[in-house]
Amino acid sequence: MTSEDRATQTKVGIFILIGLVTIAMMLVYFGRLGEGVRSYYNLRVEFSNAAGLLRGAEVLLAGAKIGRVATDPVILPNMEGIFVELKIFGDVKIPGASEFAIGSSGLLGDKFVVINLKKNAKESPPIAPGSTIHGVNEAGGLGGMAEDAGALVEELRTTVANVNSVVKKLDNGILSEEGVSSLRDTLKNLQTTSASLATASTKVDAVVAHADTAIQSGQETMNSARKAADELQRALADIRSVVRDIKEGQGALGMLISNRETAENLRALVANLRQYGILWYRDGAKGRSPAPQR
16 A cells, blocks of 8 residues: 555545534434533422423423423322422523413314413522422313303303393393283273273363352452462363373374274284294284274
8 A cells, every 4th residue: 555545545534533523513403312411400380281292302491492301290299289390401590470381282282391481580580409399270272261161151151151140030020910910901091091081081170160250249259269260270271181182092092092003013022022022023823912993
């Protein structure tokens, strides 16, 4: 072997050695072996439930990996949850106003520990190594969706119960046999009151006639009687106006008394409400009344 061959082999060996060293350094720096040469500090985090969280899971802060879960979940002595040990990179200082939660990378993805910074968290002092932190419930994923759905279903049940209670009170109160009977009695009383007003109007006319006769007996008596007659005339005009409106079917009271179709419609409305209820009300054939004969 000549000296030129040896020089060539030496150069090739040096290049191969440099390539192997570069590959090894990249494996150490970018792979899990690189974590062995970094400094860490431990934190203990307690959760009420950490289903799916395993040793080796990542610890993320603002989406960046800052450590990993060092142990599997261990049940607390009081049986009120679990705790895990976290190994955090030594150069990362977590603010004290931070929230530790369990996140998920998808509906069925791996679980990880996510750290959320609260408002003005940067101003708070960092968490000391070896501290114990109380975590919160799972951040999103199927667990959070199930809890939200459970709360929504409970609210819907309460709302439906309230609606059923209102409908039951309406059926048992306003639309009961007693309520309809009271409405019928009220209409009868309105008719009686109208007849009484007509009779009172006739009597007032007679009183006015006697007052006019008495006025002619003397000037002095006339003046005082005139005042009384004026007052009676005003009262009579008001009463006649009310009676006229009732007879002509004007206003709600006149319509109920003089308009047979309105009374029949009211009776049909009450019958349909009793038969179908408020929520499923419709004009039923049973509740309809024939049109008035003209």
